[in-house]
Amino acid sequence: MDRAHNHQIVSKPVGRFAPSPTGPLHFGTLIAALGSYLAARAVGGRWLLRIEDLDAPRVVAGAADTMLCLLEKVGFEWDGEVVYQSERFSRYREILDVLDGEGRTFACSCSRSEILASAPHPGEEGPIYPGTCRNGARGTRKERAIRLRVDDRPIVFHDGVFGEQVQNLESQVGDFVLHRADGMFAYQLAVVVDDIDSGVTQVVRGADLLFSTARQIYLYRCLGQSEPGYLHLPLALGEDGEKISKRHGDRGLVDSENAARMLWGALDFLGQSPPPELRGLAAPELLRWALDHFHPARIPPHNRPVTF
Numbered sequence: 412m413d414r415a416h417n418h419q420i421v422s423k424p425v426g427r428f429a430p431s432p433t434g435p436l437h438f439g440t441l442i443a444a445l446g447s448y449l450a451a452r453a454v455g456g457r458w459l460l461r462i463e464d465l466d467a468p469r470v471v472a473g474a475a476d477t478m479l480c481l482l483e484k485v486g487f488e489w490d491g492e493v494v495y496q497s498e499r500f501s502r503y504r505e506i507l508d509v510l511d512g513e514g515r516t517f518a519c520s521c522s523r524s525e526i527l528a529s530a531p532h533p534g535e536e537g538p539i540y541p542g543t544c545r546n547g548a549r550g551t552r553k554e555r556a557i558r559l560r561v562d563d564r565p566i567v568f569h570d571g572v573f574g575e576q577v578q579n580l581e582s583q584v585g586d587f588v589l590h591r592a593d594g595m596f597a598y599q600l601a602v603v604v605d606d607i608d609s610g611v612t613q614v615v616r617g618a619d620l621l622f623s624t625a626r627q628i629y630l631y632r633c634l635g636q637s638e639p640g641y642l643h644l645p646l647a648l649g650e651d652g653e654k655i656s657k658r659h660g661d662r663g664l665v666d667s668e669n670a671a672r673m674l675w676g677a678l679d680f681l682g683q684s685p686p687p688e689l690r691g692l693a694a695p696e697l698l699r700w701a702l703d704h705f706h707p708a709r710i711p712p713h714n715r716p717v718t719f
């Protein structure tokens with residue numbers, strides 16, 4: 412049994428919810444809040460809140476405060492201070508320097524079109540980086556990204572909903588970016604450093620991040636840390652088959668008026684079978700019911716469409 416797994420059995424989990432403040436609270440985001448909250452709190456664990464405002468151009472002013480206020484109204488209570496990624500750049504730099512110092516990273520000057528032209532196969536999230544600059548930057552771009560060197564040992568992990576996952580980083584992803592050529596820290600680095608620093612032992616989030624998980628586990632190992640347990644939640648899809656978001660219009664937006672109905676819908680979506688008579692409850696009461704009746708094994712491992 413690995414250390415991370417053992418750790419979860421002997422102590423209560425530390426979970427977290429980490430939304431991006433790119434707009435109002437949406438049904439898809441509510442599912443992630445609810446799933447992570449129940450998975451931690453139903454067994455007496457802690458639940459932390461982090462605002463992922465790393466990508467400044469996408470951040471909408473005031474969205475984080477509006478979201479926190481609404482979460483409070485719904486009845487969510489988080490532990491400790493809210494962490495903002497935008498305040499942690501010096502910490503990300505420190506960890507990047509550690510990895511640089513160990514020779515695990517390299518500067519890459521490839522442009523996107525150069526990577527596309529040299530990549531043998533298209534990957535799930537764009538072209539697989541073929542290692543062009545591993546022994547010195549060979550691309551033509553002046554700006555340099557910092558990439559982490561990966562290897563061909565498969566990363567294997569158990570997801571609490573989607574089951575056993577195996578990924579070969581070298582053939583399925585390639586050396587991945589930790590610091591972008593435009594100066595921004597990559598999500599993969601920030602999320603791992605944040606979760607390590609906050610002592611997070613249980614990551615519950617949308618299944619759109621399932622494919623990122625192997626990269627994050629690899630980073631944990633490079634940093635000499637045990638990875639947390641993972642539980643990916645099915646995605647609510649719009650009629651077009653894409654993850655539901657504000658692009659699909661206003662019907663999926665959560666506000667203080669419809670919060671109880673949306674929460675009931677989120678519980679139903681997560682397979683928790685809330686009785687129809689609970690539709691009349693206020694959101695905080697419904698959330699308390701959910702804490703007493705949460706069964707993670709009932710969460711279905713299928714992304715599926717929702718209608719409101």
Ligand SMILES: [Zn+2]
Binds near residue numbers: 520549
């Ligand atoms: Zn390169």
